Amino acid sequence: MTDQNPELTCQQFVEFIRDHMEGSLPADVSASFKAHIALCPPCVDYLDALHKTRDIAKLACTHPDDELPPDLPEGLVRAVLASRRKSS
């Protein structure tokens, strides 16, 4: 472990995203998480896309017949669906 280094790698960032979105990220991790956002535009894009996907997933829940927009990366959809399965 690298407790003395507060910086997250992109992989750690991705692992913490779900906790972040659920609001269950510990304060110290949350600080590192936000620091990573400031340093890593690709992760900002990823997080933004995940938020959009989650919103769409909510809509899909309300309107199960609606199709997902075709420009949504399939990997993101799978990730959201997988996390929903785990958390329910």
Ligand SMILES: [Zn+2]
């Ligand atoms: Zn990153």
